[in-house]
Amino acid sequence: MRHATILLAAGLLAGLTACGTDSPSNDKPAAQSSPSSSPSPWVVQREQYLEAAHSIPFNGTPSDVELLGYPEPWCDALKEGHSVEWMFDIFKGGMYPIGEEWGTAEPDAHELLVAGVRVYCPEHLSAVQEELRASGKY
Template identity: 50%
Template sequence: MRYTTVLLLATSLALAGCSSGSTDTKSPASSSPKISKETRYLTAARDITYNGTPSDDELLELPPQWCSALEAGHSVEWMFDMTGGGDLYPVGMEWGTARPDANELLLVGVKSYCPAQAAAVTTELRGSGQY
């Protein structure tokens, strides 16, 4: 289900670049809508399974923090360590995520907010057997 949203989003973006055959004189950049990183992230994040229901505001707080930690050289394990690490595991007062869903949310956030870090995160998760 999570990948359905990403697939639909990718298809929409691909179709936005197709010509309609009209004589519109607008440039392609001005005629195709740009999807914000927040919208991309929240759209994909809504397909992830949670124990409870996080608010959009709670979800939006995470990616900038993850990106900052990754850019500072921290690992996913450090970020998700709640007992001395980064304490950036996706959990709220009334919601939480299982580790596979937390990993998926992290990847969605990283791909939307700091895509240059996505390959390193994917490699780390695969290396640890968690993705």
């Protein structure tokens, strides 16, 4: 997961540094994007998830990078048929949202999971909510 984040950041930086012109006589500034252009779906997903995540109380302060590291593995595990209980079990899935300097109470971890699933893999949202409700923890 860290490699994917590093590669993504490198790709973004490479894209920013490649903003030159081929013609030395072109002294006009680069065209600005029109106000009607919309951000990519990836950016919208990221913003929606982080907005929800920032409303959740944590014991400490996770970084956005740390928070963004959870939805993809959660969605992958759900696609493989794993349960929330399996994902959050430290000895099985090991995907409980916790960091070295921050933690999450179980109800808040469930809220973060639901926020991530709602944005990144909504096809699994009802199953996740049903499991959490059935356990009496949501």
